Amino acid sequence: MTRGEARQQLLEAAEELVLARGLSAATVDEICRLAGVTKGAFYHHFKSKDALALAVLDHYYGRVAAAFTIASDLASPRERLDAMLTRAEEVAAGPLLRRGCLMAVFALELAERPDDRLRAAVAERFDQLGFGLETVLRQVLREQGCAPKPARAQASFLARQFLVCLEGGITLAKAHKDPERVVEAVRFYRKSLAAQLA
């Protein structure tokens, strides 16, 4: 443990423990122990446990958003959509989501706090996560014209349902200790999308 990396260690330890037990069950002492750092270091870098939680949310979201991002140099919207869904399946099968989704944990645990800044931050991240897909979906829907609904609303709706399937899959994967459920859920979304776009 060299000087200067305590903050990073704390973020990683906190992420792991929050995913394993939830936010309120992940104690400051335990986070410090896992990070190999003392309480002094903790409260030097974060003014409270809530501040740490917000930082962990950023840290986690950054990696998830990066994992879902694809190179944007593909010609047609349909190709981009296809690439995004393929990537999504890979992410679902990969190690990043195997322990669950930190945003989901926060969402369920912080739903009715008096101060809901953390909850609002989570909601914002969810929106951001769906925005890339929504954009591509809008282009695809516009391209094929003949929309029963306006493309804008329909794209927004379908993008939200991707997050629904992803988070639902993660929840059931955790309940059953079966990470394959996430992949299954993403594949279901892909099929549904194909059917509803055709």
Added chain:
Amino acid sequence: MTRGEARQQLLEAAEELVLARGLSAATVDEICRLAGVTKGAFYHHFKSKDALALAVLDHYYGRVAAAFTIASDLASPRERLDAMLTRAEEVAAGPLLRRGCLMAVFALELAERPDDRLRAAVAERFDQLGFGLETVLRQVLREQGCAPKPARAQASFLARQFLVCLEGGITLAKAHKDPERVVEAVRFYRKSLAAQLA
């Protein structure tokens, strides 16, 4: 507060607090306070906080399962399937799921406990909840024959995806404080099912 109803009061208080803050943040003292009862009553009826959690799970699941159940005297499998999905939309819009899903809270919070009896109980309830739908789906798939996959596996897959959409919808509803997301998710599932059955 008359004698004999402390247990029921404790179950209801615990359900409310767990849905609001999660299991570990819902303290025994607070549960007792909300139930209008003392610690003595708590530990008279439940030998530990975990025992209460299991009882709350039963209490909650019973009501959810009842809400999703339909009269089974409808003639054709397709009619039954349709009735189930209509009912599902009603439940999604109703008060029962407005505060979230207790099973999802448990699943995320108890995922990596050394003793995973509670987690296993949650997984079992999820399976039970999907079983009714799975049965009807199998009949519908058999009826229309010409399956690309065996009807058994396909019905099981599609029934799981209902729970995926339901729980995913609930998670995002909590994150955004927008109960309508649950209804949206169930409607998405219904459309997807219609597309993939046709």
Added chain:
DNA sequence: CCCTGTACATACCAAACAGTCGGTTTGCGA
């Protein structure tokens, strides 16, 4: 009317909790 078990209440405990504070180490510019 008394006796007994169930249904609670009250006071308490050790451990764990988030957060604090005075002190020590260390990198680094002057």
Added chain:
DNA sequence: TCGCAAACCGACTGTTTGGTATGTACAGGG
């Protein structure tokens, strides 16, 4: 080489935690 701020340490505090020990009110059978 010195000075100083940032990084980090670890003992401490007041409160809260799940759980217990002991007592009491009361319904119902004899």
